[in-house]
Amino acid sequence: MRKAEDTEVSISGRHPSWDNSIRPPFHPSHKGPPMTAFTPRTPDTLRIADDDLRAALEGRRHLLFDGGMGTMLQAAGLEAGALPELLNLSEPDAITAVHAAYVAVGSEVVTTNTFGANAHKLGDAATVEEVFDAAVRCARASGARYVAGDIGPLGALMRPMGTLSFDEAYDLFAQQVRAAATAGVDLFVIETMTDLAEIRAAVLAAKENSDLPIFATMTFEEDGRTFLGTSPEVAAITLDALGADVVGINCSLGPAELRPLAARMLAVTEKPVMVQANAGLPHVEDGRTVYDIDPTAYAAAVRGMVDDGVGIIGGCCGTNPDYIRLLADIVRNRTPQQRSVEPAFTVTSAQRAVVLPCSEQRIAVIGERINPTGKKRLQAALRAGDLDYVVGQGISQQEQGADILDVNVGMPELDEVALLPRMCEQLQASTVLPLQIDSTDPAAIEAAVRRYAGRAIINSVNGKRESLDAILPIAAHYGANVIGLTLDEDGIPETAEARVAIARRIVNEAARYGIGPERILIDCLVMTASTNQQQALGILRAVSACREHLGVKCALGVSNISFGLPARELMNATFLAAAFGAGLDAPIMNPGSARYMDVVHSFRVLNAEDEGSAAYIERYAGWGDPYKVPIAGGDAAATAAAGTGGGAPALDEGGDPIRRLILSGRKGEMKAATEQLLATTDPLELINSRFIPALDEVGVLFDQGTYFLPQLMASAEAARVGFDTIRAHMPAGSIAGKGPICLATVKGDIHDIGKNIVKMLLDNYGYTVFDLGRDVDPQEILDTVRARGVRLVGLSALMTTTVKSMEETIALLHAEAPDVKVLVGGAVLTPEYAARIGADFYAKDAAEAARIAEEVFEA
């Protein structure tokens, strides 16, 4: 019986909405009532081969791995680019010989020759199970003490940049994990990963499909980041939190270059740190292939890392038994130095870590703008599936100085379980900030936290039994942080003491799940001063008490304080400053308010976070104090942005300003000009008699070659500012859209520039555009057509090879939605080709696409 099954809380049993096809539950026996005890992952919950391996996992003993496998195989004649994993089947003796050579020089762990043994890479060549079975037999035959099941990258890039989904990646890794466990490995080494999302999927697959130790290492470049931008700190924090038992670094660089990167990992995790460096690149010397770093220099650099605290060592590309022999000398009769890491609240994205040490107060601003409550434009965007708008809200908060983004997409008519992870994925493509996943639905929280590439914050748990039972297991399983709200079955208490009492209950309950106070942000819940004036300072006393007595950090949604009062920003800023004084760590606020951010920047000086006041001085040295300097109005800014005009058509300064600004593509003055005309002109009249003719004229100029593409687009941008200005002046919904159009780059194709240009123009002509992005499944297009009543679908394909997929999409649409018209475009298409694949229209460029849309919707 596997020990972990007895002790871990069954997550899957708690949420019936959980799709078991996504995550084969590791706890099949726990479909019954939830258990009350929870044991966090420790050596006690794992199946560990023997006491020495256990000592290594506990940091009490060094462990020596082997060196490069590919190097040895290529030296023996393996073709570049061939699958070395197949040799386990075809030439098992040769593979065993490589393992045995490492065992002979002292390697305690040999790594199976299964780096690329996943279903994606193997294809039809062999099954994953066959390869692992053979590979483990080869490794065991070497007489090695421990056999590590090797899992490398899948060889396909994951979403949002690539095309592979988290769940697909998870399934591929889970298959490897089960195959390796069945074949009898002692541990997993997940290595050479550059994508934090991918290594998370692999670690989770190992954790949920076996009870063996997990060693997880990533590969960093000279700039100290992986190819996808992850730093050593982010890797160590995130993988440690998720459940890797050893974290580390392998490949890419030599040991001297990796030493500082390993030191950065050692500073943020108490788990053993492992390094397997390269021996540099090969070159030919006297007819022999040698690597840049010789064994002696290599070992000397590794010794430095061991001195720093690295516990587990081995080699990667270019290393051979000559190198490992010298590494064995380093760790013989030596025990790793004991390390301790200063406790801290840590939250990460794939590209950034926010670290708030427990011993001091540091400010992290949590941007609150991605939350549809009370925001009509955001609600409309979410309803229309316009995630670009939401991403724009994230980008602007990042630019305004937020450190973390709260993400809430809760609206009654939306499927939050599907939307929340998708929203997080899109935000991660375009922002670098860690995310705080905010929902009242535990299933939506788990769906997002599970797939989130980083260590998230969950917003939120509260003192109600139901909430504690639903949320804390999720935080525990995924290593996430959690916001604890000081409310319970009796509501929000009035006194500071009662709030602290609820916080204490949350902290105690969290401890039972292995969640320490350093992972908790308590939110003492601000009440408005207009009705609960007596509580205002009491809340701040509760903040101080929670920090002092419970060892937690505190968050606060600041702006509630001013509800019902005038000059809300003034009140909020004052309260924010007072809250900082009381110990607030993480205000949940709008970073778009310069006033709040002024408080944040100035408090960071008082708090000695902004060392030498450097950032403050840089920001405010030339600042115009708004109490003393009249604030420049919009008009001044607008006139300053005026360009020089130009362009072919004569643009008389005295003529129609709308035509002039659209034709010259000057968006800076557009708002003021539109507002001026709105004072005297009917908005629809303005659109139909000024905007549309100007856009048509631009289309003609583009057709004639008088304008080139950027000019066409600059004109569209200027028009867009005008349309937005008009819309802002009109009651919502009073300008009827011309009709819904769906756009997509077809399945298999990743080029979307052309499609985005078409979208920009169609937007301007007043169509409601549903942009499904790139690499879009035909079925998703059909679903959108049906759900949104779409009459025209625009498909883009740039490659000859993906036109096939365009043809399939058209066939599906014509069969299932015969009324819908399909417009196609893309570099390789011609009118004849378009007709042959069944398209109703072909547009050679965006301007023509707009004219075709006109034709379709006027018909």
Add this chain to the structure above:
Amino acid sequence: MESSPNIDGATVPAPLAAPVLYRPEPAERPRINRAEMLRYLGYTGQDVNEELSARIERIAAELERSVSPRGVRRVFPVDARARDAAGEPCIRLAGTTVELVGRDAFRHLKDASYCAMLACTLGMESERRLRTLGGQNPLDATILDAACSAYVEAAVGAMDSAVKRAASDLGLASNWRFSCGYGDCPLDAQDAIVAALDATRLIGLTVTPSHLLLPSKSVTALIGLFEGDAHAADMRPTCATCRMRSTCAFRARGTTCYAQG
């Protein structure tokens, strides 16, 4: 295991046998050819106002400042006696799994002794920026797309020059850069090219299931190296081998996608 031509230099001259990384220091980064970038944007001499010109220049300069191209190249012996699955002559690169089918690749490499294989990418940061701008600011995204295309072209040009110099030092002549997708050479070969160069590990280059390179601003190319006169060394990639020639927007405007002269 049977021995085949490999890095130990059985057939490739030792100075060319090892993989070579291209990682220019900031000062050595290639410069984006502005004229080429404008050509990608469809520019044929239009009168552009200062505001737009400044915007285009700002995006190009920022790209040069913040993104560094990376590449890897390696030389393999050419085997032109091979036959593909259909029994047609094809090119194999010895010591790799690369097989190039079709007449155009065959013509390019049949007389070459070696093939220099190149891969170059602007990396995931360029991909991220293109994605982000695509949803937020289509004009900037379009300009950046053209800037990235010109930038990766400049980078692969620098790699091309370096390998030609190295070959020339050994008395080898070179022809021009040929890529999958030219003429009748299918894209399928990208997978083997990226694998043979170990380009996923060395420069972060991946291939999608539809055989497109990701990051999308990436190039792989094949240059023939010849003992004696380079076959077709004086030939440029022209519209004649381009499958887009019938629909090409550049040709419609009376220009080409590559610099002439």
